[in-house]
Amino acid sequence: MIELSGVTKSFGSNQVLRGIDLRIESNSSMVIIGGSGTGKSVLLKCILGLVAPDGGRILLNGEDVTRAERDAFLARFGMLFQGAALFDSLHVWENVAFRLLRGAQKRPKAEAREIAIEKLRRVGLGPQVADLYPAELSGGMQKRVGLARAIAAEPEIIFFDEPTTGLDPIMAGVINDLIREIVTEMGATAITITHDMTSVRAIADNVAMLHRGKIRWTGPVSELDTTPDPYVQQFIHGRAEGPIEALR
Numbered sequence: 001m002i003e004l005s006g007v008t009k010s011f012g013s014n015q016v017l018r019g020i021d022l023r024i025e026s027n028s029s030m031v032i033i034g035g036s037g038t039g040k041s042v043l044l045k046c047i048l049g050l051v052a053p054d055g056g057r058i059l060l061n062g063e064d065v066t067r068a069e070r071d072a073f074l075a076r077f078g079m080l081f082q083g084a085a086l087f088d089s090l091h092v093w094e095n096v097a098f099r100l101l102r103g104a105q106k107r108p109k110a111e112a113r114e115i116a117i118e119k120l121r122r123v124g125l126g127p128q129v130a131d132l133y134p135a136e137l138s139g140g141m142q143k144r145v146g147l148a149r150a151i152a153a154e155p156e157i158i159f160f161d162e163p164t165t166g167l168d169p170i171m172a173g174v175i176n177d178l179i180r181e182i183v184t185e186m187g188a189t190a191i192t193i194t195h196d197m198t199s200v201r202a203i204a205d206n207v208a209m210l211h212r213g214k215i216r217w218t219g220p221v222s223e224l225d226t227t228p229d230p231y232v233q234q235f236i237h238g239r240a241e242g243p244i245e246a247l248r
Helices: 040-048 070-074 093-094 109-122 139-151 169-188 197-203 230-237
Strands: 004-013 014-024 027-034 056-062 076-078 157-161 187-194 206-209 212-222
Touching: 004 040, 014 040, 014 206, 014 212, 027 197, 040 157, 076 139, 093 109, 093 139, 109 139, 139 157, 139 169, 157 169, 169 187, 169 197, 169 212, 187 197, 206 230, 212 230
Parallel strands: 027 187, 027 206, 076 157, 157 187
Antiparallel strands: 004 014, 004 056, 206 212
16 A cells, blocks of 8 residues: 655755665554664654655555645544644544544534544543543543544544553553554554554564664564564664664
8 A cells, every 4th residue: 555665854964764665555554663763753754745755755555645635645544643642622522523523524513523422432432531621531541532533534544653652551452452453443554653562563464673764674573573683683672782772
């Protein structure tokens, strides 16, 4: 579904992406791993068209994303942001239905609310939370609301940006299970960036490792532990010694 060829991006003298080649198949879950500052978030922003690459091509179903009509293009995506990124001044249901209340996908308010409550139910939250504000929810509940918002418009492609950051191990496991179930049910294509190796093993079909602006390794999650690539092995085992230089 998504193909990147030779994608580069620099900010001044800082060369973040140095020639990214990556294929993401339809109806699959790709997880991109790598240390902080390796370009994972910039890569997502390039795919979404929020940042223009300096070189290379990004194709979505064979269409150059830089030439796509913006509203129709973005309507194909959903996103779970790191930290949930809910709107404090909106009720929970209004957060979930945000896209459905405006723009090309606008629905009548009553219909949007009904959809929002159904999506909240899908992530394990009852209708009683719909009229609360985000500040009245725990961190885990906020993350579930963010997930409900990501799937509210039935997107073809869903991005997950560090989906378990800040959650305790039990709630992280709940979110991982929900992501896996929802992606499978919807037949969506998922792209996740994370440092959490538990999440990688729970939600990935395929894994790509990004290091110093290039894809070091990509393959099925079943081969992650057995690949001889020293960068992958150092990262997944959290070793201080190896080819990845730790900041001191």
